Amino acid sequence: MHADTTVTSKKAAALAAFEGIDSEPGVPKPDPILVIEKVVRRFGGLTAVDVDHVEVQRGSITALIGPNGAGKTTFFNQLTGFDTADEGSWSFNGKPLRGVPAHRVARSGMVRTFQLTKALSKLTVMENMRLGAQNQRGENFFRALIPGSWRGQEDEITERAEELLERFKLAAKRDDFAGSLSGGQRKLLEMARALMVGPELVMLDEPMAGVNPALTQSLLGHVKDLREEGMTVLFVEHDMDMVRDISDWVIVMAQGTVIAEGPPDTIMSDNRVIDAYLGAHHDAPMSVEEAEEQLQEAEAELEAEIEEKA
Amino acid sequence: MDWNTIFVTTVKASIGLETVVYALAAIGVNIQFGYAGLLNFGQAAFLGVAAYGLAVIVSTFGLSFWLGIAVGLVATVVLAFLLGIPTLRLRADYLAIVTIAAAEIVRLVFRSVAFKDVFGGSDGRQNFSGDFYAMNPYAPGSYGIGPIKFDERTTWVLTVGWILIALSCVLVYLLMKSPWGRVLKAIREDEDAVRSLGKNVFSYKMQALVLGGVIGCLGGFIFGLGQASIQPDLFGTEFTFYAYTIVILGGAARVFSPVVGAAIFWVLLVFVGNTLSEAVGAGVFGSAITVTQVGSVRFILVGLGLMLLLIFRPQGIFGDKREIALDAR
Ligand SMILES: Nc1ncnc2c1ncn2[C@@H]1O[C@H](COP(=O)(O)OP(=O)(O)OP(=O)(O)O)[C@@H](O)[C@H]1O
Numbered sequence: 001m002h003a004d005t006t007v008t009s010k011k012a013a014a015l016a017a018f019e020g021i022d023s024e025p026g027v028p029k030p031d032p033i034l035v036i037e038k039v040v041r042r043f044g045g046l047t048a049v050d051v052d053h054v055e056v057q058r059g060s061i062t063a064l065i066g067p068n069g070a071g072k073t074t075f076f077n078q079l080t081g082f083d084t085a086d087e088g089s090w091s092f093n094g095k096p097l098r099g100v101p102a103h104r105v106a107r108s109g110m111v112r113t114f115q116l117t118k119a120l121s122k123l124t125v126m127e128n129m130r131l132g133a134q135n136q137r138g139e140n141f142f143r144a145l146i147p148g149s150w151r152g153q154e155d156e157i158t159e160r161a162e163e164l165l166e167r168f169k170l171a172a173k174r175d176d177f178a179g180s181l182s183g184g185q186r187k188l189l190e191m192a193r194a195l196m197v198g199p200e201l202v203m204l205d206e207p208m209a210g211v212n213p214a215l216t217q218s219l220l221g222h223v224k225d226l227r228e229e230g231m232t233v234l235f236v237e238h239d240m241d242m243v244r245d246i247s248d249w250v251i252v253m254a255q256g257t258v259i260a261e262g263p264p265d266t267i268m269s270d271n272r273v274i275d276a277y278l279g280a281h282h283d284a285p286m287s288v289e290e291a292e293e294q295l296q297e298a299e300a301e302l303e304a305e306i307e308e309k310a
Numbered sequence: 311m312d313w314n315t316i317f318v319t320t321v322k323a324s325i326g327l328e329t330v331v332y333a334l335a336a337i338g339v340n341i342q343f344g345y346a347g348l349l350n351f352g353q354a355a356f357l358g359v360a361a362y363g364l365a366v367i368v369s370t371f372g373l374s375f376w377l378g379i380a381v382g383l384v385a386t387v388v389l390a391f392l393l394g395i396p397t398l399r400l401r402a403d404y405l406a407i408v409t410i411a412a413a414e415i416v417r418l419v420f421r422s423v424a425f426k427d428v429f430g431g432s433d434g435r436q437n438f439s440g441d442f443y444a445m446n447p448y449a450p451g452s453y454g455i456g457p458i459k460f461d462e463r464t465t466w467v468l469t470v471g472w473i474l475i476a477l478s479c480v481l482v483y484l485l486m487k488s489p490w491g492r493v494l495k496a497i498r499e500d501e502d503a504v505r506s507l508g509k510n511v512f513s514y515k516m517q518a519l520v521l522g523g524v525i526g527c528l529g530g531f532i533f534g535l536g537q538a539s540i541q542p543d544l545f546g547t548e549f550t551f552y553a554y555t556i557v558i559l560g561g562a563a564r565v566f567s568p569v570v571g572a573a574i575f576w577v578l579l580v581f582v583g584n585t586l587s588e589a590v591g592a593g594v595f596g597s598a599i600t601v602t603q604v605g606s607v608r609f610i611l612v613g614l615g616l617m618l619l620l621i622f623r624p625q626g627i628f629g630d631k632r633e634i635a636l637d638a639r
């Protein structure tokens with residue numbers, strides 16, 4: 001259903017939206033779903049996140065990349081209400097979100113997954129899925145006591161969950177404890193469960209880490225499908241092939257700030273990005289020749305890959 | 311040795327007052343700890359404020375029995391909010407610390423000299439159960455099967471107690487197979503995951519704390535009424551720990567485990583205690599154990615039994631072995 005080569009209408013629309021946009025950090029987008037004015041989070045003396053203006057285009061797949069410790073997860077935590085930012089303001093669909101508790105953020109349509117997977121071990125896979133559904137009548141204490149009042153809705157939820165489990169290749173595990181799943185399967189379950197919420201913006205923190213390559217392909221397909229269904233995806237990923245394959249736009253973080261933005265095929269040759277990844281301010285002593293050599297190697301490698309793609 | 315007496319007292323213990331009281335307390339703990347993962351170490355205080363609420367209204371102020379029940383219930387809910395509001399947003403251990411301290415504060419206030427006029431100091435309160443026994447439908451006499459007999463007053467308390475246990479079990483059963491119970495169990499596993507799915511975790515934890523407290527408080531009423539008196543030291547921390555023992559013995563997060571756990575716990579205590587007393591009386595141990603030591607020795611033996619149970623059946627009697635296995639992953 002998600003043929004790799006067909007450039008679908010949604011993808012074309014997303015790419016068209018980015019047409020002619022400068023590759024500058026903080027550049028305005030035509031129809032942003034998420035607008036960050038400023039976010040600052042300090043841990044003691046360490047400023048983990050200090051992001052100025054950033055916008056995320058509606059209906060696009062945007063990748064957030066950066067070296068380890070760049071502050072990507074911390075940035076996610078601030079946006080989704082799992083941590084309290086020291087400063088800043090940001091809005092989702094025009095609604096200011098700073099100080100809004102995590103569960104309200106999720107209800108408003110912005111749902112995230114976690115880098116360290118959070119499967120609910122002693123619930124079955126199906127119960128994990130059902131938990132994601134919103135506005136459940138049976139989650140009210142008094143209505144819970146009258147099974148007739150929530151059974152019908154529960155059946156609908158189960159049906160929706162079964163479709164998603166099928167898509168994520170977990171249907172066979174339906175009645176197993178989530179704790180018995182493998183690491184990769186838990187990633188899949190967490191993503192499927194997040195979709196049960198019915199989000200507008202899905203924020204995935206390293207969704208592919210630990211998932212086998214064959215499955216990664218189908219997961220990539222699922223992520224593209226999300227865009228087809230009208231959702232916006234913002235995801236953190238270290239695998240550059242994958243970033244290039246599915247993202248319409250890439251935001252690069254390093255040392256807590258956004259250092260570059262741009263389309264995936266040009267962003268990797270941006271000097272600021274290469275510096276961030278290879279360390280223009282490398283701690284280890286390195287001779288000038290060594291550094292030059294490494295840089296050229298990396299550039300050649302990147303270019304080769306880009307050409308291969310084209 | 312009088313095996314007949316041992317047998318009769320043991321069977322009576324399985325459905326007796328202590329079993330009823332501890333079963334209700336443990337059903338509450340099972341909701342909080344077993345299903346929601348909340349470490350409420352102050353369950354004794356919930357029974358205490360309920361029993362004292364009833365006793366003080368009736369015996370200190372001379373007001374009606376039903377008003378006393380209402381005050382006991384309200385006091386329980388208020389206590390749950392007082393303990394929950396500051397702690398339920400924090401990490402799980404804070405609730406444990408606050409509840410264990412609060413339970414001691416409550417007990418010390420009940421036995422304090424300053425409030426002796428209201429709570430009766432360490433002697434507690436009496437003369438509040440008259441209206442309850444006036445409602446007794448059983449004619450004077452004894453009721454039961456064969457040698458297992460209770461007088462009409464005990465029969466009445468036990469009837470009410472077991473009806474409350476049955477209703478509580480039905481309530482827990484309905485709740486825990488509903489989406490409400492699913493949210494609770496999910497919170498026990500990982501709060502942040504539940505938040506990320508749009509559930510108000512604080513609200514659910516508070517509901518669990520209040521519900522567990524209210525079911526426990528029914529045990530407080532039965533305790534006071536069954537003994538026709540209450541003393542502050544009935545509600546010490548060991549009460550709470552027995553309730554936890556019972557839940558773990560039965561198997562956490564199972565509907566009937568607190569009830570069966572309570573029965574087994576008291577049967578063991580009474581059986582071991584009586585057998586030891588009889589044996590000491592008959593001179594079986596010579597001078598190794600005296601009558602006064604029997605009370606402690608029975609706890610040692612029962613404790614040993616519980617340790618063996620947890621070693622060989624860590625999931626408790628009703629627990630699911632597969633769930634325990636998941637923790638090791
Ligand atoms: N709770 C915390 N207390 C102190 N420092 C923290 C805390 N959380 C994150 N940090 C620091 O903030 C910085 C950013 O961490 P973060 O987890 O956001 O990185 P990341 O970009 O997600 O990295 P990775 O790609 O490895 O997941 C790191 O230097 C980290 O040590």
Ligand SMILES: [Mg+2]
Pocket residue numbers: 072073074115
């Ligand atoms: Mg991270």
